[in-house]
Amino acid sequence: MSETTIDELKHQPCPSYPGKVSKKLTCAVVTKSPIRPTRNGSMFTLNLSDQGSTTTLRAVCFRENLFSKFEASSTYDFQAFKVKKGYGPSNQVELLIDEFTKVEKAEIQLKVSDFSFTISQILRGEAERGRFIKLKAKVIRIEDPVTVGIYPDNKKKREILLADSTGHINLVRWRERAESITFKEGDVLILESMVLSKFNDVVSITTTFESSIIKVDEDISTCPAPKAPRKSNIVSLVSPITAVKQFVCTYKYVNCKIDVDPKGNSGQMLKCTTCSAMFLKQAAQANNRCMVLLSNNQWLTANTRVSTNLKTYI
Secondary structure (H helix, E strand, O other), rough: OEEHHHHHHHHHOOOOEEEEEEEEEEEEEEEEOOOEEOOOOEEHHHEOOOOOOOOOEEEOOOOOHHHHHHHOEEEEEEEEEEEEOOOOOOOOOEEEEEEOOEEEEOOOOOOOOEEEEOOOHHHOOOOOOOOOEEEEEEEEEEEEEEEOOOOOOEEEEEEEEEEEEEEEEEEEOOOOOHHOOOOOOOOEEEEEEEEEEEEEEEEEEEEEOOOOOEEEEEOOOOOOOOOOOOOOOOOOOOOOOEEEEEEEEEEEEOOOEEEEEOOOOOEEEOOOOOOOOOOEHHEEEEEEEEEEEOOOEEEEEOHHHHHHHHHHHO
C-alpha cells in the first residue's frame, strides 16, 4: 500500500465532506485530549506528527473504545481513514477516525518533535502551521472577568498576561473557563494544545477542551512587564465652570451591563430594554454625565462624581 504524509494531506484541496484516503499514514501521537461527550456519543482528539514534519495534524475519533489504545509519543499506522475540513481557516484539514479506520501500532517508532514555542516565535507567526501549540510562560497579570456581547449572546471573558524571556502574550479564557482559574500571578505554567487567535491584528492564545495548563514549581526569567492598562479615564482639574448642558442619568443593570434610561419607568422599578428584566434603582449603578464649559471656553464631559455634585447646584 502506498503511503502519504501530513504535509501531503495538508497541501491537497480541503474536501467539503469527509473523503476516504486509500493511502497509509504513519504518525506519532503528540498529545491526546480527554474524552468529551457530544450529541451523538463521545469523542476525543489526537495531535499527530510524522517523520520530519514541520506541522501537526488534528485527528478526531468518535470510537471511545480506542481511547486507551493511543499513547502519547507512540507511533501508529492509520488506514482507511477520512479527511475533512477542520476548525479554523478553510485550508486546514483534519483526520477522521471512524468504524472503518484500521489503527495498528507501527513497527518503527518515530521520535516525536517538541512543538514548544517561545512567545516571540508565536508573535512572529512561526507557530501558525501547528493546530495546537505548547509554551512555557509566567503569569504576569490576571484581569477580572468581564461580560462582552449583547444579551442573550453575552459571555464571560478574562485576559491573563503571560511572559517569557522573549515577550508577552495574552491568554484569553471564555465562558466558564473565565471563572475557573487555578493559578495566580507569579506562577510558571506549561500550556499545551493552545489555539492561536487574532483580533484587530493582535495575536493571543486561547484554550479549548483539548488544552491543558499545568503549574510547575520553577521560575523563569521574563522581559520587563508592560504597564497595566488604565482602569479609569478620570481627569482632575480646578477651573471655574461657566455653563452646564446635556445632563444625563442612566442606570447600569447588574446582569447584562446595559445602560437603562429611567425615563418611562415609574417608581423604583426599572425595566431593561435588552433582556426585559426588572430591577430596583438602588440595586443598580447610577451613571451621571454632562457637558461643562470651562473658563478657557473648552467643553468637557464630566463623569459621575463631578456631574452629581453639579446637579445639586443647578
